[in-house]
Amino acid sequence: xxxVERERLNRALIEHLNTIHxxxxxxxxxxxxxxxxxxxxxxIQVGEQISxxxxxxxxxxxxxxxxxxxxxxxxxxFFNALQGFLLLAHGSIVGAGPTLSASIHASIxxxxxxxxxxxxDTIATYGSHNKSQKNTIPQLVGTVWEACxxxxxxxxxxITAIGRALxxxxxxxxxxxxxxxxxxxxSPDLGDxxxxxxxxxxxxxxxxxxxxxxxxxxxxxEMKVAQLTTNLVSETLVVVKELIRSITGLVKLEASGNSSDxxxxxxxxxxxxxxxxxxxxxxxxxxxxxxxxxxxIRASVEVISSNINEMTMELENLNGLTEDYGKACNGxxxxxxxxxxxxxxxxxxxxxxxxxxxxxx
Numbered sequence: 001x002x003x004v005e006r007e008r009l010n011r012a013l014i015e016h017l018n019t020i021h022x023x024x025x026x027x028x029x030x031x032x033x034x035x036x037x038x039x040x041x042x043x044i045q046v047g048e049q050i051s052x053x054x055x056x057x058x059x060x061x062x063x064x065x066x067x068x069x070x071x072x073x074x075x076x077x078f079f080n081a082l083q084g085f086l087l088l089a090h091g092s093i094v095g096a097g098p099t100l101s102a103s104i105h106a107s108i109x110x111x112x113x114x115x116x117x118x119x120x121d122t123i124a125t126y127g128s129h130n131k132s133q134k135n136t137i138p139q140l141v142g143t144v145w146e147a148c149x150x151x152x153x154x155x156x157x158x159i160t161a162i163g164r165a166l167x168x169x170x171x172x173x174x175x176x177x178x179x180x181x182x183x184x185x186x187s188p189d190l191g192d193x194x195x196x197x198x199x200x201x202x203x204x205x206x207x208x209x210x211x212x213x214x215x216x217x218x219x220x221x222e223m224k225v226a227q228l229t230t231n232l233v234s235e236t237l238v239v240v241k242e243l244i245r246s247i248t249g250l251v252k253l254e255a256s257g258n259s260s261d262x263x264x265x266x267x268x269x270x271x272x273x274x275x276x277x278x279x280x281x282x283x284x285x286x287x288x289x290x291x292x293x294x295x296x297i298r299a300s301v302e303v304i305s306s307n308i309n310e311m312t313m314e315l316e317n318l319n320g321l322t323e324d325y326g327k328a329c330n331g332x333x334x335x336x337x338x339x340x341x342x343x344x345x346x347x348x349x350x351x352x353x354x355x356x357x358x359x360x361x
Contacts, residue, residue, distance in 0.1 A: 005068045005126070005127065006126055006127050008068060008072075009068060009071060009072070009075075009123050009126055010123060012072055012075060012076075013075065013119060013120065013123045016075060016076070016079040016119075017116065017119075019079070019083065020079065020082060020083065020086070020112065020116075023083060023086050023087070024086065024112070027086060027087075027090045030093065030101075031090060031091060031093055031094045032094075033094065033095065035091065035094050036091070036094070037091060037092060037094035037095055038088050038089070038090075038091030038092040038094070039092070040092050040151075040154070040156035042088055043085070043088050043089050043092055043151060044151045044152055046081070046084055046085045046088050046089075047085060047111065047148040047149075047151045048148065049081050049084075049085075050078075050081050050082060050085055050111065050115065050144065050148050051144065051145050051148040051149075053074075053077055053078040053081050054078070054115070054118060054141045054144040054145065054148075055141060055145075056074060056077070056078075057074060057078060057118060057119070057122055057137070057141060058137055058138055058141035060074055060122075061122060061125065061134060061137045065126065065127075068126075071122075071123070071126065075119065075123075078115070078119065079119075082111075082112070082115055085108075085111065086108065086112070089104065089108050092104060092156070095158075095264075096158065096161075097158045097161070097162075097264040097265075097267065097268050098268060099158070099161045099162055099165055099267075099268060099271060100155060100157070100158045100160075100161035100162075102161075103154055103155050103161050103164075104154060107147075107150060107151055107154040110147040110150060111144070111147045111148060111151070113147075114140070114143045114144045114146075114147045115144055115147075117140055117143070118137075118140040118141060118143070118144055121136060121137065121140055122137060125137065157251070157254055158254060158264050158267055159247055159248065159250060159251050159254050159267065160251075162247060162267045162268070162270070162271050163244055163247055163248055165271050165275075166240065166243065166244050166247070166270075166271060166274055167244060169240065169271075169274050169275050169277075169278045170237060170240045170241060170244070172278050172281075172282070173233065173236065173237050173240065173277075173278055173281050174237060176233060176281050176282060176284070176285040177230065177233045177234060177237060177281075179285055180226065180229065180230040180233060180284075180285055180288060181230060183218060183223070183226045183230075183288060183289075184218065184223075185217075185218050185219070185220065185223045186217040186218060186219065217290060218288075218290055218292075219290070222288075222290055222292050224342065225288070225292060225294075225297070225339070225342060225343070226288045226292075228335070228338055228339040228342055229284055229288060229297065229339060231335045231338070231339075232284075232301070232304075232332070232335040232336060232339050233281055233284065233285075234335075235328070235331045235332040235334075235335040236277060236281065236304060236308070236332055238328045238331060238332070239308060239311075239325070239328040239329055239331075239332050240274055240277070241328075242322065242324050242325040242328040243270065243274065243311060243315065243325065245322070245324070245325075246315055246320040246321065246322050246325050247267065247270065247315075247320060249320060249322070250318060250320050263318065266314050266317055266318050267318075269310075269314055270311055270314050270315065273307045273308075273310050273311045273314070274307075274311065276303065276307050277303075277304050277307045277308065280300040280301075280303045280304050280307075281300075281304070283296060283299075283300045284297060284300045284301075287300070294343060297343060298343050298344075301336065301339060301340060301343065304336070305336055308329065308332060312325075312329060
């Protein structure tokens, strides 16, 4: 286990790593649309082979230090499996939109990164007198297992990828809605009455009394705006949920192979519009704390109105409008109108919402 053997293993490792890096550079380019798309199930199966190779790596180091020739053979087998995985995974991106491609690339990166760490660590362990370094190998093998297992949860269609991204956006909206519901009106002044001992601030506590009062001192007028805005966000969340259901209903169209670039483009625009609504809801949540920023609330309401309107038209182009989606939009229309009337922007919002109402015909 001398210097010569370690250098030999390091040269072999560097050669394998360079080959993988070169492959990754080639795969940075999108595959030709004319190519046949790889079934994601095939990618998962190759991922299972990488898991087995990682297990073999761990077993080699479970006892005495393995021979150099054995390590070289094991290294070659592992990187050959990784190379095949990359080529196959690249074929699964044929026909994928930006969101699906990003999801697939993220999963591939986890497998590659964990594999690199495992192989680098095992080679560094050879000839080392540091026993703790050898003990980390099982943990690194487990990381490769997790990365390969995560492939099963990776979306394999554009609709699934878009649906998950929309769901994440909806979860963020729900978090803002929860915070909005915690806003409270200001408490009546105690005047000159003596403050009960249990209400006196304890200066020894770590709690910040100013933070505790944040959002608990809204005037009646501010509270009305907060309540109407909360209703607006609640109705918006219903629209997004129905949007997800509507998009999911289009899965057969994509599965049939009839999905075009225009179809994928519409899905991506729906996601972008929904995420834009989510950003405005974040703005609304921040603007409700006193002193309320009415101008920012007005601006956010206008953007939400415009985005929902565009979402409806985009969904209509996909023939994905449903009765429940229409009802959700009508409920949102009512909430928008009520809030706009209080903010003094009813005419402008109604103009932007002109085509939001969905016919039940």
